[in-house]
Amino acid sequence: MNRYIPYGKHYIEDDDIAEVVKVLKSDWLTTGPKVDEFENAVASFCESKYAVAVNSGTAALHAACFAAGISRGDEVIVTPMTFVASVNCVLYCNGIPVFIDVEENTLLINPSLIEQKITPKTKAIIAVDYAGQPCNYDALLYIAKKYNLVLISDACHSIGSVYKNKKTGSIADITVFSFHPVKHITTGEGGMILTNNMEYAQKCKVFRNHGITTDFKQREQMGTWFYEMTFLGYNYRITDFQCALGMSQLKKLPIWLRKRNYIASLYNEHFKDNFLIKPLELLPDRTHAFHLYVVKIDFKKIRITKSELFKMLRNKGIGVNVHYIPVHLHPYYINNLKTAKGLCPVAEKVYEEIITLPIFPQMNEDDVNYIANTLKEIVDKNIIT
Numbered sequence: 001m002n003r004y005i006p007y008g009k010h011y012i013e014d015d016d017i018a019e020v021v022k023v024l025k026s027d028w029l030t031t032g033p034k035v036d037e038f039e040n041a042v043a044s045f046c047e048s049k050y051a052v053a054v055n056s057g058t059a060a061l062h063a064a065c066f067a068a069g070i071s072r073g074d075e076v077i078v079t080p081m082t083f084v085a086s087v088n089c090v091l092y093c094n095g096i097p098v099f100i101d102v103e104e105n106t107l108l109i110n111p112s113l114i115e116q117k118i119t120p121k122t123k124a125i126i127a128v129d130y131a132g133q134p135c136n137y138d139a140l141l142y143i144a145k146k147y148n149l150v151l152i153s154d155a156c157h158s159i160g161s162v163y164k165n166k167k168t169g170s171i172a173d174i175t176v177f178s179f180h181p182v183k184h185i186t187t188g189e190g191g192m193i194l195t196n197n198m199e200y201a202q203k204c205k206v207f208r209n210h211g212i213t214t215d216f217k218q219r220e221q222m223g224t225w226f227y228e229m230t231f232l233g234y235n236y237r238i239t240d241f242q243c244a245l246g247m248s249q250l251k252k253l254p255i256w257l258r259k260r261n262y263i264a265s266l267y268n269e270h271f272k273d274n275f276l277i278k279p280l281e282l283l284p285d286r287t288h289a290f291h292l293y294v295v296k297i298d299f300k301k302i303r304i305t306k307s308e309l310f311k312m313l314r315n316k317g318i319g320v321n322v323h324y325i326p327v328h329l330h331p332y333y334i335n336n337l338k339t340a341k342g343l344c345p346v347a348e349k350v351y352e353e354i355i356t357l358p359i360f361p362q363m364n365e366d367d368v369n370y371i372a373n374t375l376k377e378i379v380d381k382n383i384i385t
């Protein structure tokens with residue numbers, strides 16, 4: 001068995017490379033025209049007013065929390081079923097994450113559990129479009145408005161998805177994307193903040209450049225050396241050649257989204273009558289971007305453990321993964337925030353059951369059949385009778 005199918009994979013073609021080379025031969029390697037171009041293109045794709053490109057999704061989350069005004073002691077509603085960056089960003093601003101459990105069928109944050117955790121210190125909600133499916137934004141927006149909270153959408157999994165006719169990136173107060181190579185489109189490393197609020201956008205722009213109010217290009221154009229740092233920011237700038245890659249990749253996003261949905265539909269067909277392997281629920285009023293394809297396995301009814309199944313699939317060249325270990329169960333959180341098992345029982349239970357199967361646009365039907373059939377065979381062979 002030589003082939004190995006990873007759970008996600010970038011795809012770079014000659015036209016992508018040509019765009020990067022053009023920038024490498026130009027005068028601006030960083031913070032030049034390609035950054036503006038990429039920002040405008042993503043903002044227009046998402047039907048959002050403003051976009052600020054940064055050098056990772058994590059930097060975008062940090063900037064979003066800063067723009068939302070999160071500071072020492074502020075509480076922020078978060079989900080445990082995500083990559084650690086979605087919660088770490090609260091700690092970067094000295095805020096306090098307040099974990100809210102997820103819905104069992106979708107693994108999206110459960111809006112009905114939020115209000116009971118809101119206090120006078122609550123400042124924001126960070127919702128994650130887990131696997132690529134948009135959250136229940138009507139309910140989240142209602143709560144955010146009622147309690148005067150900033151709604152931040154971590155849409156690192158869901159670029160291009162649509163919730164009730166609204167594109168991801170135009171729904172929440174601030175939305176964040178990642179362009180890491182396993183995501184839908186890549187800039188190597190990279191991220192973006194989307195918002196309709198000019199003040200938030202302006203804050204993020206200054207934040208990505210040390211808190212300095214003008215960037216080098218603007219000073220060159222104005223013929224001045226003078227600059228002022230007005231608050232403590234970071235170097236979260238992205239390069240022009242990364243944005244050239246992003247521009248080129250963005251053109252392919254609609255086709256790649258269709259391909260991801262097609263692959264998911266093939267998997268769904270395989271598992272539709274299977275009582276031990278259950279895909280997550282797809283909600284009817286939104287489209288899914290399928291960054292991840294996740295199934296729940298009923299390990300109580302089979303003889304093998306999740307680790308054993310994981311190893312068996314890896315040995316067959318199938319790059320399965322697990323998304324995610326609930327954030328509140330990481331040692332850092334247990335030791336520093338005194339989180340513990342029992343805090344989010346649904347996320348903890350589902351974590352025992354979930355496994356991520358490979359999905360990326362360049363997979364073909366044979367790949368999907370091979371993965372689904374191998375999984376079904378292993379599970380079938382191990383049913384407890």
Ligand SMILES: Cc1ncc(COP(=O)(O)O)c(C=O)c1O
Nearest residue numbers: 056057058083085156178179180
């Ligand atoms: C939900 C989510 N948020 C944030 C991030 C962080 O993005 P980046 O790796 O670009 O910093 C990721 C990346 O894996 C993610 O999956």
